[in-house]
Amino acid sequence: MFTGIPGAAQPGGRAVSWALRLLVVGGLVCITVAWSQASNTVQVSEQVDWAPLGLAGVALVTVALLGSVLVARQAVAIRLSHLAPSIAGPEAWALATAPAAAVGMAESRIGAAPAGVGGEPLVAGASMARYHRASCPLTAGKPVRPESRSAHERAGRRACGVCAP
Ligand SMILES: [Zn+2]
Numbered sequence: 357m358f359t360g361i362p363g364a365a366q367p368g369g370r371a372v373s374w375a376l377r378l379l380v381v382g383g384l385v386c387i388t389v390a391w392s393q394a395s396n397t398v399q400v401s402e403q404v405d406w407a408p409l410g411l412a413g414v415a416l417v418t419v420a421l422l423g424s425v426l427v428a429r430q431a432v433a434i435r436l437s438h439l440a441p442s443i444a445g446p447e448a449w450a451l452a453t454a455p456a457a458a459v460g461m462a463e464s465r466i467g468a469a470p471a472g473v474g475g476e477p478l479v480a481g482a483s484m485a486r487y488h489r490a491s492c493p494l495t496a497g498k499p500v501r502p503e504s505r506s507a508h509e510r511a512g513r514r515a516c517g518v519c520a521p
Contacts, residue, residue: 387410390407390409436493476489478508480511484498484500487505
């Protein structure tokens, strides 16, 4: 979900989005000029002369649109990383927003819940193949229970690769 995108990253901003729009417009202008110039000639050799400009236009538009998709994807990832704890439920939200106080609160509520990594409980659902930190976005909205690492491993679960408990 957060493949290689640091949470503090900014998705470009206004300057980048305008630069990408200008690239698209520039590419479309190149394509239009190449097409209109080539269409005014009857010699194939003269038409071919405009091919590089047309191809450059196609490349510009492709790169700019690809960039737009990547910027949007990054913005979604950042937004999601801010929202994931609140989706996961009040306990994970409390863990994410006020770790020190909340861990104690969550553990006293759970009772004899075993402490996991850094005091954060290790959780998993009955049918899950991996166990996670309580704050892991992959547990968001899923019915999970805290257990000790050895209990998870006895149940055949492996550590999550995202939250690396
Ligand atoms: Zn995880």
